[in-house]
Amino acid sequence: MKIALPSRQNLIDDHFGHCEYFTIFTLDMTNKTILGQETLASPSGCGCKSNIAQTLSEIGVKVLLAGNMGEGAVNVLKASGIEVLRGCTGDVKEVALKWLDGSLADSGDSCHEHAHGCHN
Incomplete structure (x- = not known):
């Protein structure tokens, strides 16, 4: 199984649509272990308006662990078959391990502070 984390300097990026890359x-x-790690360059522009959801889905990503994102992005990812958990912070590997052991849940918080047209 593959999971993706919007990243900046090996930390969860607080804003999905403007992350440096995806881990x-x-x-x-x-066995609840990490078998491999790779990075995927973030597309330019708003996350929900880019092709990132389709790209992540095509490479087998089933879950996205994020800091925060708008409802538009959540809806686009879910439509691509990717479960979204918001409210994650910290080192990407530590967050992935916390998810593996079942100690993470979606915060339900959506980003409303920017007006770039992604929100539905």
Whole structure:
């Protein structure tokens, strides 16, 4: 299974649509371990208006662990078959391990502070 984390300097980026890159972890769900790690360059422009949801889905990402994002981005990711958990902070590997052990849940908070047209 693969999960993605919007990243900046190996930390969860607080704003999904403007992250430097995505950290992709390949996981062994049976043994709850990380099998591999790679990065994917972030597309230019707003996350929800780019092709990032489709790209992540095509490479097998099933879950996105994020700091914050607008409802538009959440809806686009969900439509691509990607579960979204918001409210994550800190080192990307530590966040991935916390998710693996079941200690993360979606905060339900959506970003409303910017007006770039992504919100539905």
